[in-house]
Amino acid sequence: MSYSVGQVARFAGVTVRTLHHYDEIGLLVPGDRSHAGHRRYAEADLDRLQRILFYRELGFPLEEVAALLDDPEADPRAHLRRRHELLTARIEKLRKMAAAVEHAMEARRMGIDLTPEERFEVFGDNDPEQYAEEAEQRWGGTRAYAESRRRTAGYTKADWQRMKAEADDWGGRYAALVNEAEPPTGTRAMDMAEEHRRHISAWFYDCPYEMHRGLAAMYVSDERFKAYYDSMAPGLAEHLTAAIEANAARHTA
Numbered sequence: 492m493s494y495s496v497g498q499v500a501r502f503a504g505v506t507v508r509t510l511h512h513y514d515e516i517g518l519l520v521p522g523d524r525s526h527a528g529h530r531r532y533a534e535a536d537l538d539r540l541q542r543i544l545f546y547r548e549l550g551f552p553l554e555e556v557a558a559l560l561d562d563p564e565a566d567p568r569a570h571l572r573r574r575h576e577l578l579t580a581r582i583e584k585l586r587k588m589a590a591a592v593e594h595a596m597e598a599r600r601m602g603i604d605l606t607p608e609e610r611f612e613v614f615g616d617n618d619p620e621q622y623a624e625e626a627e628q629r630w631g632g633t634r635a636y637a638e639s640r641r642r643t644a645g646y647t648k649a650d651w652q653r654m655k656a657e658a659d660d661w662g663g664r665y666a667a668l669v670n671e672a673e674p675p676t677g678t679r680a681m682d683m684a685e686e687h688r689r690h691i692s693a694w695f696y697d698c699p700y701e702m703h704r705g706l707a708a709m710y711v712s713d714e715r716f717k718a719y720y721d722s723m724a725p726g727l728a729e730h731l732t733a734a735i736e737a738n739a740a741r742h743t744a
Contacts, residue, residue: 493523493531503540518557519543542574549577635696642695654694661686665731666724675733684731684738700739707735 500507513519514530519540523531532540539560546556559573646654665683673679684703691698691706698706710716710728720728 493533494537495525496521496530496532499532499537499540502537503544505544513540513543516553516557518553518560545574549581635698635702638696657690661690662723666727669724669727669730675730676737680730680734681738681741684734685742687731687735688738700743703735704739707732 494502496507496510500510510519510530514521519536521530522533522536525531542560543556546559547553551559661683665687668679668683675681688698688700688703691703710720711732717728720731
């Protein structure tokens with residue numbers, strides 16, 4: 492059984508012009524001709540074309556493809572081993588490329604597709620990617636985490652700067668409140684705890700009072716959070732935790 496050049500082109504997903512070119516350079520010469528002189532391809536020709544297209548897919552130039560196929564020392568098993576080796580190498584290369592693209596996508600989803608200089612300009616030494624993996628492990632399946640990812644994906648450098656400025660302003664005012672010995676159950680402290688909750692809701696995810704309470708508990712149980720808040724003023728982490736509890740109680744009573 493033999494096939495016309497048009498049929499083979501459809502089978503293989505190549506153009507008729509490509510098949511003509513392969514014939515002209517001796518890479519794939521059809522095994523037969525019709526009475527009218529038209530090319531006819533046998534099963535052996537299709538097998539050779541499959542191998543040609545395989546090597547071309549791997550990026551081999553036509554000259555090297557011809558050398559691989561016409562090597563008198565190579566047997567079919569050697570060709571199969573060679574193809575397996577090349578495929579394995581290609582898969583590993585593609586895996587690494589996919590991982591690199593995934594990393595870039597993750598950075599964009601987290602809203603931190605900034606240059607290192609820009610990240611430092613906005614966040615200083617507090618690298619926003621530092622705890623990204625841990626955050627995903629702890630909260631990756633939650634609605635709040637998904638919402639935070641969705642929102643921050645669209646943030647620009649200016650957005651991050653504005654968010655950071657708001658947080659720094661709040662931190663300075665709360666530190667002053669603590670230094671003035673304002674009790675955490677006082678109105679000023681509770682109002683600032685409410686401002687803290689609304690800041691989270693505005694920039695990252697909806698933060699109801701029970702969730703805010705859960706975050707407050709983490710501010711004293713996790714040494715990293717405690718150190719962050721206490722760096723604003725000694726004892727601020729515990730003060731804020733108590734203020735958040737008092738604020739939640741007055742709003743949910």
